[in-house]
Amino acid sequence: MIDFDPSTFGLAHTYQKEDKDEINTLALPSAPQVIYKTLNGPTQINGGNKLTNFKHGTTTLGFVFKEGILLAVDSRASMGSFLSSEQVRKVIEINEYLLGTMAGGAADCQYWLAYLANHCRTYELKNGSKLSVAAASKFLQGILIGYRNSGLSMGCMIAGTDTTGQHLYYIDNDGMRLKGDIFSVGSGSTYAYGVLDNHYRYDLSLNEAVELGIRAIYHATHRDTASGGVVRVYHIHKDGWTKVHDGIDVVDLHYQFAKQKGLVGDGDEAKQRLF
Amino acid sequence: MSGIFEYNGGSIVGMKGKNCIAMACDRRFGQQMSTITTNYQKVFKIQDNILLALSGLNSDIHTFYALMEKEINLYNLKENRKMKPTTFANLVASALYERRFGPFFVTPIVAGLENGKPILATYDSIGCKSDLDDFQVGGTGGNYIYGACEAFFKPDLSPEELEEVIGQSLVSGCDRDSLSGWGGVVYVLTEQKLTVKILKTKQT
Numbered sequence: 166m167i168d169f170d171p172s173t174f175g176l177a178h179t180y181q182k183e184d185k186d187e188i189n190t191l192a193l194p195s196a197p198q199v200i201y202k203t204l205n206g207p208t209q210i211n212g213g214n215k216l217t218n219f220k221h222g223t224t225t226l227g228f229v230f231k232e233g234i235l236l237a238v239d240s241r242a243s244m245g246s247f248l249s250s251e252q253v254r255k256v257i258e259i260n261e262y263l264l265g266t267m268a269g270g271a272a273d274c275q276y277w278l279a280y281l282a283n284h285c286r287t288y289e290l291k292n293g294s295k296l297s298v299a300a301a302s303k304f305l306q307g308i309l310i311g312y313r314n315s316g317l318s319m320g321c322m323i324a325g326t327d328t329t330g331q332h333l334y335y336i337d338n339d340g341m342r343l344k345g346d347i348f349s350v351g352s353g354s355t356y357a358y359g360v361l362d363n364h365y366r367y368d369l370s371l372n373e374a375v376e377l378g379i380r381a382i383y384h385a386t387h388r389d390t391a392s393g394g395v396v397r398v399y400h401i402h403k404d405g406w407t408k409v410h411d412g413i414d415v416v417d418l419h420y421q422f423a424k425q426k427g428l429v430g431d432g433d434e435a436k437q438r439l440f
Numbered sequence: 441m442s443g444i445f446e447y448n449g450g451s452i453v454g455m456k457g458k459n460c461i462a463m464a465c466d467r468r469f470g471q472q473m474s475t476i477t478t479n480y481q482k483v484f485k486i487q488d489n490i491l492l493a494l495s496g497l498n499s500d501i502h503t504f505y506a507l508m509e510k511e512i513n514l515y516n517l518k519e520n521r522k523m524k525p526t527t528f529a530n531l532v533a534s535a536l537y538e539r540r541f542g543p544f545f546v547t548p549i550v551a552g553l554e555n556g557k558p559i560l561a562t563y564d565s566i567g568c569k570s571d572l573d574d575f576q577v578g579g580t581g582g583n584y585i586y587g588a589c590e591a592f593f594k595p596d597l598s599p600e601e602l603e604e605v606i607g608q609s610l611v612s613g614c615d616r617d618s619l620s621g622w623g624g625v626v627y628v629l630t631e632q633k634l635t636v637k638i639l640k641t642k643q644t
Contacts, residue, residue, distance in 0.1 A: 222473075241644075246446065246580055246619045352473055386644040390449075390473045390618040393644035419643040431638050432467065432478030432623050439625060439636050440485040 222391030224353030224382055225255055225266040226361060227322045229346045232371045233331045233402040234324045237378030238266055239353070239386050240394035240412065251394035252412075260285055261405045263301060263325035268350045269318035269338065277319065281305050298325040302334035302342055310340035320350045324401050331401050353385030353392035360384045371400065375409055379418065386415045444545045445496050445565075447472060449619025451581035452482060452493040453610055454549040455593065456558040456574045457602035460630040461551040463491050464610040466581070466641075467623035469498055478622040478643070485634065486512055489553045490525050491627055492532070495579030496546035496565070504544045507535060525552025529561040529571060536567030547578040556631055575606075577613070581620035585613030603628045603637065611641050 225238040238255040241248065255267040257278045263285065267274035284304055288296045296304075302323040309317065317338045324333045335343045335350065347365060349357040360381040369377065379396050386392045395412035423430035452465045469480035483493045484505045492508060494501040511531060515523050523531075529550045536544060543565045550561045561569050562576035570576070575593055577585045588609040597605060607626045614621040624639035 241618075243618050246449070246617055248616050248618055388475050390470065390475065393618075393642070415644045416642045420640075431640065432643060433638070435479065437479040438481055439638075440481075440483060440491070440627065440634070 223255060223268045223351035224349065224357050224385035224389060224392040225268050225322065225351055226347075226349040226354070226357050226378060226381055227266065227324050227333050228348070228361065228365060228374070228378075229331065229333050230365075230367055230369045230374050232369075232374065233326070233400060234333050235374045235378050236264060236266060236322070236324055236399040236401070237382045238397050239382055239392040239415070240397060241386070241392055242271070243391055246390075248393075253394070254397070256397055256399055258406075259301075259323075259325075262295060262327065263298065263323065264399055264401060264406050266322045266324075266350065268320040273317050273319045273338075274321055277305065277308060278321070280308070295327060297327040297329065298323065298332040298334065299327075299344075301325065302336055305336050306340060306342040309336065309338055313338070313340055322348055322350060326401055326403055326405060331403070349381070349385075351385075351392065353382075353389035356385040356388045357381040375400070379410070379413060380422075383415050383418045383422065387419060445547075446580055446619060448496070448498040449580050449617075450480075450482060450495045450498075451577070451579035451585060451610065451614055451617065451620040452495045452549055453577045453582075453585050453589065453606060453613070454493060454551045454560050454562070454575065455589070455597075455602060455606045455609075456560050456595075457628075458596040458598060459553070459556050459558065460599045460602060460628060461491070461553060461558040461560060462599075462602045462606040462626060462628045463493050463549065463551050464606045464624060464626045464639075465493055465495070466579075466610065466614050466620040467625060468619070468621055470619060473618075475622060483625065483627055484509075486528060487522060487552075488634075489629065490523070490528050491551045491629060491634075492528075493549040493551070493578070494546045495582075496544075500544040500546045504535075504546050504548070508532065511535070525550070525554045525559040528552065529559065529569060532561070533563060533567040533569040536563060536565065540566055549576055549578055551629065553629060553631060575609075579620060581613045581617030584616040585609050588612040599628050599630050599635075603635070607637070607639055611639060615642060 227236045240253045242250040242253045257265040259265050259282045265278040285296045319338045322335050335348045364377050378398055382396045395414050398410040400407045400409050420430045449470050455462045463483050465482040467478050469477045486492050548563050552559045561571040563569055575589045592605045610624050621642055624641050626637045628635045
């Protein structure tokens with residue numbers, strides 16, 4: 166029996182109702198006037214000033230290949246030009262078979278992905294089977310459509326495994342939900358796409374895929390000021406997910422890649438005048 | 441990150457030592473959040489004993505430097521002698537004020553050695569000169585470099601120690617500013633020579 170009340174689809178205020186069946190351990194925010202702190206930028210109300218609103222100042226990417234799904238993210242958080250942290254965890258472990266990536270508002274992503282985790286677990290207990298990736302991502306989409314125009318900032322990827330295989334979805338605060346093979350989200354995504362699109366093949370081996378993810382994130386962190394820190398890599402396969410790399414410093418990667426090309430690595434191959 | 445001084449990003453710092461001065465700058469040339477090159481020159485040798493560091497809008501960095509080069513060349517030709525660092529420091533102030541109602545978007549630091557004595561002067565964009573400090577900073581990462589300078593600086597450091605201190609201050613400061621970094625260069629000027637060192641920094 167599928168527990169699905171159509172009236173819960175789409176409207177934010179319906180989430181405030183006490184559901185008699187479920188033990189709701191998470192308090193729900195009352196929409197729509199929401200004041201929040203973005204991952205990048207000052208506290209804003211309902212979207213804020215467009216000129217200073219740096220949503221999604223980050224680089225996250227994910228792609229589907231023959232061994233499953235690879236997720237790679239950076240770890241930088243900045244407030245304007247000030248770097249508040251280089252050690253942020255932008256992959257959220259929803260449960261043992263689902264992962265979510267974070268871009269935009271940190272609080273928004275953390276909270277709603279935890280809410281999703283709660284929902285998945287409840288479903289599993291009531292129905293005896295795990296929630297599919299398609300259903301989990303659609304549930305999140307429903308919530309975000311309900312909070313549309315209220316100022317939430319989220320550009321996340323939901324990746325996971327279920328009985329039909331491994332799937333990758335892109336969800337954002339406008340209520341967009343896209344299924345796809347390659348996604349990159351954030352201010353550094355343009356740089357990451359350049360590298361990813363050049364070397365992506367479905368039949369990459371796991372090692373090649375990890376290399377590609379790391380390289381794409383590195384190139385984005387080099388050019389984009391809002392991305393940096395360390396690269397974290399996760400692999401999703403039929404038995405769940407594995408953390409492949411917990412944090413490779415992109416600075417080390419820069420000098421490593423430069424050495425591979427036989428370059429000195431100070432970024433000045435043209436030997437610009439010094440004084 | 442709005443604002444004409446934050447458009448290109450970049451940081452500079454100058455420090456006085458015992459009969460020597462040091463200047464350091466980052467190497468980034470960017471356009472808001474995108475980095476274009478990692479080898480942009482921000483410190484210029486005006487004369488054997490004068491260094492000029494500029495931060496702010498890169499277009500004005502280049503233009504203001506060209507203007508100062510012209511001024512010092514003309515001075516050399518007309519007066520047939522070298523310009524004193526204190527004179528140059530004054531020249532920078534008046535050149536900036538000349539454009540009071542349409543200023544150069546730069547914050548310069550002038551460093552020099554006059555009879556072995558270190559001279560360090562810094563300005564706002566319209567020419568207010570401040571020359572009484574032991575170290576000065578400029579650029580988007582300036583405030584973060586201040587903190588590191590206060591921690592590491594001691595008066596009367598030798599050229600080698602000064603090079604170490606200013607390098608560490610620049611790197612620590614730029615590490616907290618997303619618009620500065622991508623390499624660093626340290627210049628140490630003594631009576632005998634000018635040494636230039638390129639620092640290995642974060643490239644992110």
